[in-house]
Structures are given as C-alpha cells and as structure tokens.
Amino acid sequence: MEQSQSVQEYYGKVLSSNKDLQTTACCSPEDMSDELKTMIKNIHPEVIEKFYGCGAPLPPALKNCTVLDLGSGSGRDVYLASQLVGPEGRVIGIDMTDEQLEVAKRHEKHHMDQFGYSQSNVEFRKGYIEDLKAAGIEDNSVDLIISNCVINLSPDKEAVFSEMFRVLKPGGEIYFSDVFCDRRLPASFQEDPVLLGECLGGALYTEDFRRMLMKNNCLDYRVCASSPIEVTNKKIADKLGPAKFFSLTIRAFKVDVEDRCEDYGQVAYYKGTIEGLPHIFDLDDHHRFETNRPLLVCSNTAKMLSETRFAPHFRIEGDLSAHFGLFDCGPESIQSVTTDSNVGACC
Ligand SMILES: C[S@@+](CC[C@H](N)C(=O)[O-])C[C@H]1O[C@@H](n2cnc3c(N)ncnc32)[C@H](O)[C@@H]1O
Known part of the structure; x- marks a missing residue:
C-alpha cells in the first residue's frame, strides 16, 4: 500500500482514540506551560480523544x-494556537485524513464560542504537507509553522522542509516535535503500517534532517527539548532492532545564519516583556535569558533574537564590525542529544 494511504488508514480507521496507540513514541519531551494547561481545558473532549501527538509544542509570543x-x-494544537494568537491572529491546519478533519471542523463553532471570539480565527484544509501550494498556502505568508509528530510519517520529507521555508515569512519560525533516529532505517520499516503509523518506521535520521535544512539555507537550528524513546511493546521492539529513537522539539528560523557560531562580542538582554514570561525566556535547551541579565551570544543567536518576532523583547549590544573567532557554544547539539559524541555544529 502506498505510504500516505497506509497512514490515512491508520489515523482514519485503525485508531479510534489515542488509547489505541501501541507505543508512546510520539511524545513531545517538553513540559507543558501553566498557560497551555489552562487553555487545554477549553478544548472539546472529542478533539482531545483523537489527539495523537503529545505535549504541546507551541512557542511563546x-x-x-x-x-x-x-x-x-483532530485540531487540538490548532485550537491551542487559536487562543495564543488571539482574535486578530489566524491558524490554518492541514491534514490529509478525512476522518480527522471532520472532527476538527465539526467543533469550530464550539471553540469560537468557548474563546469568546465573534468570528473563527481557524481554518482546516485538506491537503498534503509535501505540497502546501496545492493547499493554497502562499509564499512568505506564515509567521510560525508547528507540527506535532507528523513529519516522520511523510514519504517525502525533503519536499516538506522545502515547502516550509517557501511559506515562512522572512524571520518566521518552524517549531516542531517529532521522532528522530540515530541511523537511516530500512525502507521495509515504512512499509509496515504499524511501525510507520506508530511514528517509528519513518523516523528522521538526525544527519539527514540537518542536510535537509541546509538545502533550504537553514544552517543553524536549535534543540529545545529531547528525550529518548523506550519502546516497551516487545513485538515492535523486536522488529526495530538496535536503532535508537528520540523525541525532539526543534526550532529553526528563516534568518540568514551561519553553519558555526561566530563570536562578534554581542550581548543580548531579555526585557521580560513576553506575555507570561516576566523572568525567563528559553531560546533552546542551553540558552536561558533572565530578564535584564546580559548574556554573551554568537551572531546566529543575536539574529534569532533580533530578526524575528522576538525583536521587541530583546536589546542586542554590538554589531558585526569586529570578529573574535568561533563562539564557544555550549555542549548541546542534535548530535550530542542523539549520540554519545559531543560534536557541536550549532550553538
Ligand atoms: C500522529 S498524528 C498527529 C496529529 C496531530 N498533530 C496531533 O497531534 O494530534 C499524524 C497526523 O498527520 C496526518 N498526516 C500524516 N502524513 C501527512 C501528510 N503527508 N500530509 C498531510 N497530513 C498528514 C495524519 O492524517 C494524522 O492526522
């Protein structure tokens, strides 16, 4: 069976609620913020029941x-984002599975009323994430792309990343949780509907993921959270063999960054002005900004803070006029998360 059909069948027909999942592979490693925990209470139980991601990979601001x-x-993250963007914002959900789209659409009015909006700010479109043009998503039109345990299911991940960077506005962000693997998996894993449907068989090999971003001129991305996946279902674990799986939340921006972190002596100050974050802003798993506390940053970090929607919330001192060599970036990179090596390509 063709890969997309197998996935549609799994999410549209085989599973009737998240209780039917056989593993907990698709699990965002991030803790949910108090704000999101409150917002989740506003979401219809049927939407929650057919939620097949985990956690809530949604950034602030x-x-x-x-x-x-x-x-x-079924639209859970769309309805969370709907509350975060407010009535003047807009959220578009794309999915290829009719059964899931039907649930998401049926509860649109409920959520509009629940959030106190006079008109809905969400829209669900049937489409393939590999071809966002066909789904009517214009070039440079989106501030933030989110995705919760989906890209591993795609038969053409290169197309997905290329489409993402096409539709993002300059300075826009990709923030997603997915399943990654420490190696290229055999093609037969993607032909197994359970391995694929449980988000393991099509897991992204971390180095191929890095290469896909590079092809889109995205040379630095950040790991926001990570955790190893333990496959406790013996039948599935036996099929998978020794490959190691990880759940990662990644962020990347459409800004012109370099492949290594360079030191220009720049200093960043968080102003404490992001709603709900008066004291601390975490850019990734090793850049924590305390309000008004100076932090020496590389030029890539400086750009992520000053050429994106975070710009009003940061003051950057210094420019690119004097270079002091490579920036000592700290330990974490996708390689150090998913292997025992400490090679850091990005900061
Ligand atoms: C693991 S579920 C996650 C759904 C949702 N993000 C959530 O957290 O509940 C995967 C979803 O992605 C959709 N999907 C998988 N591959 C897709 C593709 N290539 N294009 C569009 N939708 C896809 C499936 O139909 C399914 O609804």
Missing part, C-alpha cells in the same frame, strides 16, 4: 501571528 499546523489531526 504569538499574539496576532499567522500559524500553520502541519498534520493538524
């Missing part, structure tokens, strides 16, 4: 943004 959710399923 989204007021008035246009958000695109790739593989939006």
